[in-house]
Amino acid sequence: MATKNTVAVLGPGGTGGLLAALLSRSGHRVICLARDETAETLRSTGIQVRSGQFGDFTAPVEADTELREPVDACLIAVKHTTLDAALTRVPPAALGDALVVPLLNGVEHPAALRGRYRPDRVAPAVIRVESTRLAPGVIQHGSPFTEIDLAGDTVPRPRLDQLAALLTSAGVTARVREDETAALWAKMAFLAPFALLTTRYGLPLGEVRARHRTELESLVAEAAAVSRACGAPADPDQALARYDAFPPGARSSMQRDAEAGRPLELDAIGGALLRAAGRHGVPVPVTTRLLDELRAAGH
Known part of the structure; x- marks a missing residue:
């Protein structure tokens, strides 16, 4: 791996936990953002993944209740039903020049995130995966694929390409799409x-x-x-x-x-x-x- 990146993951559940573990396993620094109890579990035991595609493994991660330092990217992996409350864990001032990468379902969330964070750093993504959190820090990955399409009409293309390379280094099939809509x-x-x-x-x-x-x-x-x-x-x-x-x-x-x-x-x-x-x-x-x-x- 040429460059070690620091990635925050808001919501280390089925999707976020899988990506956090894969990124950690490939040598990147990962900070999971979650509730006190979950953060404590992740700090002590890491994230255990059971996967036909990636094998069974445990990856160490850092964990906190709030982002306190700049990162290269922040993956938003919570659901819409908890998004507003969860975003309080990611203060805009703490992000630095990070890309904000929502992995949510739906089509309306990018506008809301651009109202909170730098519009030219919000890079909406679409993920195709079946992954479930069995317990805090325990992830069951069931699909034979993990694919992410990255977009962001106002994000500089080199930043999207760097993010795609980061995810690819972790074993994810990642590509950049020209048209966010x-x-x-x-x-x-x-x-x-x-x-x-x-x-x-x-x-x-x-x-x-x-x-x-x-x-x-x-x-x-x-x-x-x-x-x-x-x-x-x-x-x-x-x-x-x-x-x-x-x-x-x-x-x-x-x-x-x-x-x-x-x-x-x-x-x-x-x-x-x-x-x-x-x-x-x-x-x-x-x-x-x-x-x-x-x-x-x-x-």
Whole structure:
């Protein structure tokens, strides 16, 4: 490794914990930002990863409740439901020249982060991975891939390239996308139907695509229409082919949250889709109905 970087990870859960461990294992300095109890556990035991792709290993990390020094990058790996509270752990003055890299679902968070931090240092990213925190500092990585698309229309391209190289050095498949809107909507248009349907019916993807095929096709078409209206390309046939290629037992993170009684990212995913549809006059009746049903169920 040519250069040792210092990376802060806000939210060392399933996604953040995996990335923190991979970066530490590859020789970078990692500071995890979390609650007192979690930070103490991470300082004493590190992060244990169980992964078919990367093997089983334990990586040491530093941990604190708040960022207290400049870093090269700060990965934001919390969920929308805890974002506002979590950001108090990352004071703007402490960041220095760091890139702020949100790995959140949805499309609305970059604007909020640019209102808090330097706009030309906020680099939205899209991650494709299935990784779960079993306990503080214990991560189960289930997918045979860990892929990140980096973007940031106002971020200097060399900084994005450096970040991609940093992640690549840790074993992540990372690339820079030219169009931030396209990168964010590519995931949103795929994730929204998957999350809403699996959560609404409490079924894995294989059963959803077999038993609720018409709804799936309608949701995919609606999400694609909104994506195109927002200026991002979308191919519903390609999206359906991806759904059909997914393992039948796949479950969305929203579904897992619902089963565990945790708050859902309904507003960040379904709500954001409806707001974008409303701005552009795109009808989304099936998405609207599913969101209403989930909210009526108390989510």
